[in-house]
Amino acid sequence: MKKYDVGIDLGGTKVLCAIVEKNINNNLPQRKVIFEVKKKTKKEKGNKKITSKLFEAIDELFEISNIKQEEIDSIGIAIAGQIERKSGTVVNACNLEIKNLEIKKILEQKYSIKTNVFNDVEAAAIGELILGAGKNHNDILCVFIGTGIGSSIIINKKIYRGISGSAGEIGHIIVDLNGRSCSCGAVGCLEAYASRSAIESRIQGAIKKGRKSIITELTESQHISTKHIKQALDAHDEITTQYVNEAIEYLSGGLASAINFFNPELIILGGGLIQGIDEIYLKTVRLAKAKALRIASEKTEFKKAELKDYSAVIGATLTEEYNNAF
Ligand SMILES: [Zn+2]
Secondary structure: OOOOEOOOOOOOOOOEEEEEEEEEEEOOOEEEEEEEEEEEEOOOHHHHHHHHHHHHHHHHHHHHHHHHHHHEEEEEEEEEOEOOOOOEEEEEEEHHHEEOOOOHHHHHHHHOOEEEEEEHHHHHHHHHHOOOOOOOOEEEEEEEEEOOEEEEEOOEEEEOOOOOOOOOHHHHOOOOOOOOOOOOOOOOOOOHHHOOHHHHHHHHHHHHOOOOOOOEEEEEEEOOOOHHHHHHOOOOOHHHHHHHHHHHHHHHHHHHHHHHHHHHOEEEEEEEHHOHHHHHHHHHHHHHHHHHHHHHHHHEEEEEHHHHHHHHHOOOOOOOHHHHOO
């Protein structure tokens, strides 16, 4: 086994590429990110532009790390979209406007390194299950709240995928029958109320209607990031506080439903909004427990994702461990 893997997390707004060092300690796998390159993908959309952005990031990673392609065991890429696992094709990724992209084939041809393709939430869940907050647990729900809301269901240490491989789409449970439109085409999905982009569009809508917010100065009319939301909350900005609280109400309601329905041992919360704003994590957990049935929530534990921004990057390098370990 070679010493390094490349882990890639291709999300809706950024691509994170990392050299991951592999070790084994007491028969347990260990992973450490030793070099990383992060690039924004906000402007690049579509198969061609995303592919060249990926090449650019990977090439830069080899350059800054001084590690050669021959020293890399495998590439693991986690993508925010629907994946066909065997062929390593991205069937559809709405936020990136990708359709039928044969990413495994493309990366293997370019770098001559074996490539594994994952859905980003699935990779992050594998990372957390093997090396993060889920290490000593069996039945887990991992929920990641960022640009969108995704989740992965783990039963007896195995990811439950469902008949078409799409299980865990908690972002698209319907919380309002006559509600807002969602990027999936349906109406009233949780993601349209509780994701970072939902908070962003609510704040922007209010500003357009003439309400004043510190966000206008913070962002200089660019998009509203988690960092901006945090700064505005700290400054007690009225609009931001209102829409963050609204998002927490919906998110905790969705999680309470999940607790009642699945009664998991552990819920791991991760993603930009959770990692970046402690207040959101703490309030969401408190309210979700309070809203769920007592018998269901009594024993369900909550934890924050421990691998932080690296859950998916590291998880995407753990294929063998995941397949062999349990
Ligand atoms: Zn939806």
